[in-house]
Amino acid sequence: MSEGKVEYATDYKPLHDGSLKLARGHRIQFEQVQGCDVLLYPEGVVQLSESAAMILKQVDGQRTVIDIAAELNRMFPEDGDLTADVRGFLEVAHARGWIA
């Protein structure tokens, strides 16, 4: 794993408008010791910020980007329109292969 230099393909891919799901072999769980949610996948782990975890947990194989943004806007009405932020994060998550 961390021996040698590892090169990742990190270019962004366009995010589709259909239902989103976590990529195969990926899952989210809360970690007591780290005090945060983590995203787990083959031989890897990413510690998630609160907002990242909040968005990723809405990815359920049914909802689309628009549905998820609407849900976040419902959850945090005092934060203004979050649609652009949610889309931006999901684009990054998609480009990194976390969601499909």
Place this chain on the structure above:
Amino acid sequence: MHEGGLPSSTSAIPLIKPPLWLLAELTYACPLQCAYCSNPVDYAGHGKTMDTETWLRVLRDARQMGALQLGLSGGEPLVRQDLEVLVTEATKLGYYSNLITSGIGMDAARARSLKAAGLDHIQVSFQSSEANQNDEIAGMRAYAHKVDMARAVKAAGFPMVLCFVLHRDNLHRLREMLDLAIELEADYVELATTQYYGWALLNRDRLLPTLEQVREAEIVANEYQARLKGKMDIYFVVPDYYEKRPKPCMNGWGSVFLLVTPDGTALPCHAARQLPGFEFPNVQASSIKDIWQTSDAFNRFRGNAWMKEPCASCPEKEKDFGGCRCQAFQFTGDAAATDPVCDKSPLRHLVDAAISSARITTIEKPIIFRNPKNSDRHTIKLAELTR
């Protein structure tokens, strides 16, 4: 493994962060004889392999400490008949479990029973994309079975990593290997250039590719990466001898990685057991918590107070942690020295000499296969290679 992937992610940083990775080397037994095996050369003389109960306790204790990723490795972990028991417990504990296997000892039924036990992912290693070469390097007829098992792994519903270990004799087949990975529907491909420790160090003159070979391979890897973006992730590990800066080995000593050997020895990396002046703790005598937090062995190279020049005053010391302690020892005899891969090291010429030595070594030089007989025979030779 990368941490804190998001710019906004914040987490309290305790003095000693918990281990994130537990690599359980369940056995040194392996039907293969790969000449670059990361197991120590003197493995045959090590202590007794731990039983099921002890491993279950190790899994529980490490999980309690925060370990998240579990590697089930070896030797060949499928040799263990209690593998399903260990996987079942790992699932219950909330690990992300990775089986790292040659595929030998697998059949479609076992792949399904491991899936039922909750195993998350399987990494299958290949020695080559060409049957004869694969079997020559493995020291046994294995290729056809590996291909079948890769298919069985996918059929059982696992995400699959294919790992090709690359060296001088097979690097020219990179294109074929990537085509094989596409055919077998791998989710990830690790193109792991041999790292020179243990058996690979013993065989370095025969395994180290030339710079030209590496550059050519990089072009191929980049081409496939671009082509398969979004379908198959390809990680290419460049041999560090050709780098100007050392690798951030294990992401820092005692930082995220905890390895437990078949006899219960706890190590910060695969190769550390060779380092003199260490008493590596054993999980049968100490708790994982004590081992991780208070043992001298795990604290020795934490932070940067141990560093010497040129590392001590280097602005990049937080980035690469001075490189690899084992490599520093192997080249210089001093585990606290700068990894001589770094071109700031006054001893970089030792790495260049190793490259030159490999360049003039012909294929007539015999490869030393990893097996118990050679383990006994070459233990002393390796000590001589390391000064």
